[in-house]
Amino acid sequence: MDENRLKQVPKTEANLKFIEDPDTFGTLSTKFKSTSNDVLEDEGDIKEQEFLEKVPLPSQKLTIKQYADLIKQYIKHKRLKEAIDILEVRMLKEDRVKPENYIYNILIGACADVGYTKKAFKLFNDMKRRALKPTGDTYTCLFEACINSPWPLDGLKNAKHLRELMIEKGVEPNITNYNVMIKAFGRCGDLPMAFKIVDEMMSKKIKIRVHTFNHLLHACINDKEHGLRHALLVWRKMLSMREKPNVYTFNLMLKCVKDCNLGSKDDIKTLIEAIQEQVMIDLSRVNRIQIESNKNVKCIENSILENQKIEKNSIAQTCDESIDNHEEVDSEDQNFVPSGGTSKEITILKNQNSITLLPKEYNKTQSEKRTVPNLLSKFLQLNQVLSLQEVETLQEKFAIVGGQEDFLKEMEALSVKPDVKTFTQMLPLIDESRECEIQIIEKMKSLNVKPDIDFYNMLIKKRCLRMDYDGAFLIKELIENEVKNCKKSYQRRKAIKSNILTYGVLAMACKTKENAEKLINEMKEKQLKINIEILGTLLRHGTVQLKFSYVLYIMDIVKQENLRPNEVILKHLEAFHDKCVNILRKNETSTNESLSRACKSFLSKYKTWLKDVHIEEEHPWKQFMEPHPETVQRENIEIKEPKKFYKRNRQFIRYAPRV
Helix, strand or coil, rough: CHHHHHHHHCCCCCCCCCCCCCCCCCHHHHCCCCCCCCCCCCCCHHHHHHHHHHHCCCHHHCCCCHHHHHHHHHHHCHHHHHHHHHHHHHHHCCCCCCHHHHHHHHHHHHHHHCCCCCHHHHHHHHHHCCCCCCHHHHHHHHHHHHHCCCCCCHHHHHHHHHHHHHHHCCCCCCHHHHHHHHHHHHHHHHHHHHHHHHHHHHCCCCCCCHHHHHHHHHHHCCCCCCCHHHHHHHHHHHHCCCCCCCHHHHHHHHHHHHHHHHHHHHHHHHHHHHHHHHHHHHHHHHHHHHHHHHHHHHHHHHHHHHHHHCCCHHHHHHHHHHHHHHHHHHHHHCCCCCCCCCCCCCEEEEEECCCEEEEECCCCCCCCCCCCEEEECCCCCCCHHHHCCCCCCHHHHHHHHCCHHHHHHHHHCCCCCHHHHHHHHHHHHCCCCCCHHCCCCCCCCHCCCCCHHHHHHHHHHHHHCCCCCHHHHHHHHHHHHHCCCCCHHHHHCCCCCHHHHHHHHHHHCCCCCHHHHHHHHHHCCCCCCHHHHHHHHHHHHHHCCCHHHHHHHHHHHHCCCCCCCCHHHHHHHHHHHHHHHHHHHHHCCCCCCCHHHHCCCCCCCCHHHHHHCCHHHHHHHHCHCCCCCCCCCCCCCCCCCCCCCCCCCCCCCCCCCCC
């Protein structure tokens, strides 16, 4: 039809197409016709058009404090992705509000707490790109992110880069920045750099307080081979600088004793020499202070004699009284040398084999002589330190800092009250017996320190490690009875309750499948979700004792709970797999058919189990890149949207009085 109609159209000059017509241009476009009628637009043009059209209303915007409150609510409920979206989506894209450094500091701190180092530094760079000046809190949070990084080498690299950036930009760190830098470099494995930072503080004449020494002890904990030696040298330096340790200092020292070693014999020898040298320096300094104070006393006496003409008899009486007082002290110790009447009085005790330095704040009631060496004490006897040679076990390491009794006496002498963490850290260091554990609990009662669930968890673990499984379950019954004895509701709320860690350490005592089933069912009753670490502990009992039903039961639980096996579980199962293969090889000629049948059944089920479970290791930051998954049950989480304030445009009308 169309072709016939075209033939009927008369040919005129307008319809004719001339070949090589100079008036026509771009004839090739007629050969290629567009197949679609859609107008193609650039993505950037579309975004620009949306940006111009979707202008947010003034009533839609919130104040900076309201945005900060929203972010804090999400962080409180551990919703980091949603908290970051408040800044990156709502503030910047939807509401188009310029953020302040306060918002960035909150988010960088939240990323630092969970070790999300990459996002913390990305927010820091975005902050600088928006011409927002980083504060001291910003740098503190960034170093904390390096400390909590899943990879210490990556954290060390970022910490070095950040320190170089601060030097390049001329940022003067405050005392908090210095402390967190010491902790960051120590935790990431660069202990010499941590000590260099302390030297830098001293060169800038910054007062080194006890908090800085605490961060240095944090740094020493990371060195497992020589950390205790470094920690003891830090402690002696702290005492020489007359800084009083607090309860955190003592707790960190216990952590050093537990996790670190003194090193080789040569290291111990250098430690003793360093301590002796430091004691002699302190002694010479005390003698110098004593001479100066005596000179000052003589000058004061001369001035009093000249100005007020005091009678000689009264002066003689006062001198006799002072001599009598010194003689009373000499009766207790023949070689007692009192210091001058300075405000910070220091007493020197000299014996043949010992030198003792006692500050004024040191508790004078401590008159009993210590029979064990205590390298933490000012009451340091050199003959006891010289006898120190080999230190290997935890109990031996604890003995060089006084042991249980002398360690607590040292705290009492410095007027430091131990807390529950002190006794929790002390539990692994005492002897392996119920008597010592009962003794430490009685000591807590005498000091009015109430044990918490972490203390009981550590006690259960200690008993399980020495295979005292009945004693471990006795502690569990003790926790349950404490809750039952609470008659009032507010007492029950404050009572100690078993947590996921309690069942984690109790799993070490479940030697049979029946005990494991009982433990898992009890966790379900208390609405505690079982994790892969607890199942790994249970699986170990089954693989060691060659209990096939126990091993297959744990494998089924892993599959049902949709858990990702970790290295511990795979290591136990691979070892059990090799054991079954060896049994089958040995039983080819033997008549033990039931054992070989069980081994074959496990090997076939193990192959299918490996295909069903997810073995690939999950990235530690993946959970922060995805929004929180929606649960089947309703979660008891409520995010309160801040109230919006609508501004009214009020016109100013000048007051005109009526005539």
